[in-house]
Amino acid sequence: MPDYTDSYEDVSKFTLAADREKALLDAQTECCFMWTTKEGDPVGVIMNYVVQDDRFWVTCTRRRKRVAAVEARPRVAIAITSRGTGIGVSQAVTYKGTAIVHDDAETSGWMYQALAARVRPESAEQQAAFVHHLDTEGRVVIEIVPDTRIGFDAEEMFRDSPAGPSRTEV
Numbered sequence: 001m002p003d004y005t006d007s008y009e010d011v012s013k014f015t016l017a018a019d020r021e022k023a024l025l026d027a028q029t030e031c032c033f034m035w036t037t038k039e040g041d042p043v044g045v046i047m048n049y050v051v052q053d054d055r056f057w058v059t060c061t062r063r064r065k066r067v068a069a070v071e072a073r074p075r076v077a078i079a080i081t082s083r084g085t086g087i088g089v090s091q092a093v094t095y096k097g098t099a100i101v102h103d104d105a106e107t108s109g110w111m112y113q114a115l116a117a118r119v120r121p122e123s124a125e126q127q128a129a130f131v132h133h134l135d136t137e138g139r140v141v142i143e144i145v146p147d148t149r150i151g152f153d154a155e156e157m158f159r160d161s162p163a164g165p166s167r168t169e170v
Contacts, residue, residue, distance in 0.1 A: 016091055016092070024087065024091050025093075029119050030080075031047060031049045031056065031058070031079060032045070033046075033066070033077075034079070035066055035075075035099070036075075038069070043069075047059075048115055048118070052111075052114065054146070055144060055145050056078055056097075056143070057142070057144070058144070059139060059142070061136070061138050062138045062140050063138065067142070070099040070101060074099045074100070075096070075097075075098060076098070077094060077096045079094040080093050092151070093151045094149070094150045095144065096146065097148070098144070098145045099142050099145075100145065101140050101141075101142055102140060103141075107141050108134075108135070108140075108141050112130075112131045112134045113127070115130075115134070116128075116130040
């Protein structure tokens, strides 16, 4: 009898542990932000994000169709994967929740600073330039309040399995 799972029909047991989820959220700077159109079609785009107070925060200009869409239909999802982070075998987490659109200076002020620190950690000068780039008329911040979490850890799935990851997946 093998010491590994030899059927991947039900992968729900390969959940992402809390410490590995935190490492993923700390390492990754991009998520796939998803919403629905008025026709009911799902749409997603890759966006940089910040985690603050157990909520996710993204920003874009109000002209983006996603802003009107989430104001009309605030149920959204975000998906985050470990690809490109160098933290190991494939890990992923998806959150479903409710979006709130903010257009106030207090929210954008702290969020732009936090986002700049995440995506431009090299220097304060680069961060200041990034904040200046973001701080434009018509930009909004979208807060995602998660209520459902789906985590997945391929390392758990392939533990001791001959079907383990290739070098390109590590």
